[in-house]
Amino acid sequence: MLALRWGRAQAVAVAVALSWASPTAADSGALFGESARAASLADSVVARPGDTSAIYFNPAGVADVDRPTLVLLGHAGNQRYRFARFGELGRVTDRPVTGYGFSIASPIPGPPWLNRVRLGASVQIPGQTIIAVSAPVRRDEPYSFYYGDRTERTAATFALAVELPWTINVGAAVTLTPTLIAPTDVGFDANRGATVDEGVFVRQDRDLRLEPAFIAGVRVQPLDELALGLVWRQGGSTRARGTFDVRAGAIRVTDVYSFNSLIAPMELALGVVAWPLANVSISLDATWARWSEFRTIYDEAPVPGFSDVVDLRAAVEWTAHRSLSARLGYAFLPSPAPEQTGRQNLLDANRHEIAFGLGLDLEPLTGFALQIDLTARFHVMEEQRATKDPAAFTGTIDNLGYPGFTARGSFEQVLLSLVLPLGESIRAEAEE
Amino acid sequence: MVELSGARSSASLSLVPSPPDPSAPPLEFTWRLEGAEHVIVTGSTLESALSVRTDGVRPLHVTLTTMNLDGGEATSLTTIGLDECSP
Numbered sequence: 001m002l003a004l005r006w007g008r009a010q011a012v013a014v015a016v017a018l019s020w021a022s023p024t025a026a027d028s029g030a031l032f033g034e035s036a037r038a039a040s041l042a043d044s045v046v047a048r049p050g051d052t053s054a055i056y057f058n059p060a061g062v063a064d065v066d067r068p069t070l071v072l073l074g075h076a077g078n079q080r081y082r083f084a085r086f087g088e089l090g091r092v093t094d095r096p097v098t099g100y101g102f103s104i105a106s107p108i109p110g111p112p113w114l115n116r117v118r119l120g121a122s123v124q125i126p127g128q129t130i131i132a133v134s135a136p137v138r139r140d141e142p143y144s145f146y147y148g149d150r151t152e153r154t155a156a157t158f159a160l161a162v163e164l165p166w167t168i169n170v171g172a173a174v175t176l177t178p179t180l181i182a183p184t185d186v187g188f189d190a191n192r193g194a195t196v197d198e199g200v201f202v203r204q205d206r207d208l209r210l211e212p213a214f215i216a217g218v219r220v221q222p223l224d225e226l227a228l229g230l231v232w233r234q235g236g237s238t239r240a241r242g243t244f245d246v247r248a249g250a251i252r253v254t255d256v257y258s259f260n261s262l263i264a265p266m267e268l269a270l271g272v273v274a275w276p277l278a279n280v281s282i283s284l285d286a287t288w289a290r291w292s293e294f295r296t297i298y299d300e301a302p303v304p305g306f307s308d309v310v311d312l313r314a315a316v317e318w319t320a321h322r323s324l325s326a327r328l329g330y331a332f333l334p335s336p337a338p339e340q341t342g343r344q345n346l347l348d349a350n351r352h353e354i355a356f357g358l359g360l361d362l363e364p365l366t367g368f369a370l371q372i373d374l375t376a377r378f379h380v381m382e383e384q385r386a387t388k389d390p391a392a393f394t395g396t397i398d399n400l401g402y403p404g405f406t407a408r409g410s411f412e413q414v415l416l417s418l419v420l421p422l423g424e425s426i427r428a429e430a431e432e
Numbered sequence: 433m434v435e436l437s438g439a440r441s442s443a444s445l446s447l448v449p450s451p452p453d454p455s456a457p458p459l460e461f462t463w464r465l466e467g468a469e470h471v472i473v474t475g476s477t478l479e480s481a482l483s484v485r486t487d488g489v490r491p492l493h494v495t496l497t498t499m500n501l502d503g504g505e506a507t508s509l510t511t512i513g514l515d516e517c518s519p
Contacts, residue, residue, distance in 0.1 A: 085466070085467065088466060088467070137509075138509065395515070397514040398512070402490060402491055
């Protein structure tokens with residue numbers, strides 16, 4: 001396993017670099033790094049009145065944030081996979097998933113026309129490393145592209161939203177994702193030491209660059225009981241690339257490596273939310289995801305190729321009391337991966353997401369402006385089954401998935417968000 | 433019959449292939465065999481070498497993990513594949 005990781009020391013520097021303007025996160029675009037409220041709604045939030053999670057899911061929703069709001073968020077979970085070739089017991093691998101971040105959104109103070117403009121920003125930092133790109137040495141290594149290194153990704157998103165007349169909100173955002181450039185120079189100097197090892201020198205440079213991915217959305221609420229949202233997300237990947245330049249005397253060998261670690265495919269999401277009762281909202285989102293453009297960790301198209309999919313998400317939020325909300329979300333996330341009949345062993349299957357959450361608003365009870373959101377989220381995957389096609393193999397068969405395999409994954413996570421309003425409602429001030 | 437040996441494993445990282453230092457502390461070996469049905473004929477999965485008899489119906493995946501006294505681990509995976517043969 002070749003793994004390029006940046007540690008905690010570099011994390012601090014990059015976190016500062018990402019957050020100097022002002023903070024927010026998936027809210028930030030990082031997988032599983034959104035606010036607890038959005039997670040409890042299974043991310044069915046495209047049409048919902050925005051909180052800071054709108055920064056990523058639909059930046060138009062940021063225009064609904066009418067007071068400066070800071071959200072502190074943290075999450076911890078575990079991702080598990082069981083892989084077994086036919087006739088074998090197989091093995092189970094666990095991977096912890098942790099992270100924390102913060103989001104902020106605010107109207108711009110000033111004249112009323114400027115109050116219609118909102119800004120938001122979000123940052124999420126994984127608990128282990130700020131960026132991890134792990135490439136198995138063997139290309140047939142069973143590998144989960146859906147989770148993989150996507151759970152260890154620093155991301156920052158900055159949003160701008162405008163509240164237009166006729167209850168139309170529009171917004172745009174940019175997500176910054178890191179790309180690692182690491183050229184390596186290996187040489188040999190016979191005068192450096194007594195042994196062969198001492199004569200070898202390795203110079204490695206590292207450069208972390210931030211590349212943008214854009215998001216644009218609109219939210220319309222034609223009726224008090226109904227709202228619609230539409231958002232386009234460009235998606236993107238973290239890349240790790242570099243060169244090897246190996247020299248020994250007159251012999252020189254150069255090589256190039258390029259790894260592509262998916263963050264998210266391009267997506268187009270349409271959402272609707274309705275309030276059948278004043279204290280109950282129901283939302284439904286459909287998201288088209290362009291997985292057909294997916295490239296593997298080796299920056300290659302998978303064989304056989306992937307298909308585009310449509311994710312379906314639904315959620316209910318019940319405000320049981322002015323201080324207490326209960327939330328339930330469900331999502332069906334179909335797998336874009338066909339049966340793995342060839343040399344690759346990409347692990348994935350249809351996925352069911354279930355989330356529960358509670359929100360406690362202390363302000364009506366105590367006068368202290370603090371909202372606490374707590375969520376539990378689960379992924380249950382259907383069993384993946386693949387039978388290898390012998391025609392796909394020529395010569396020696398040494399594939400790690402031969403003659404076929406079954407796999408099943410799961411994911412459990414707990415999320416906590418603290419929502420801290422930092423000022424009075426700009427909209428309320430204007431009305432007064 | 434397949435002979436497996438970790439005898440060329442070294443306690444320290446070497447940039448160029450070199451034989452292990454004979455004065456270095458011994459390493460711990462752990463073998464994991466997966467895939468083809470197999471029987472260990474000599475040695476064990478905790479020794480530096482073992483011989484295995486396999487039915488050859490499917491590939492045999494052999495993983496060797498070595499650990500030095502400091503707790504440093506290195507893992508290597510190789511597969512004994514199947515060659516196409518005429519019926």
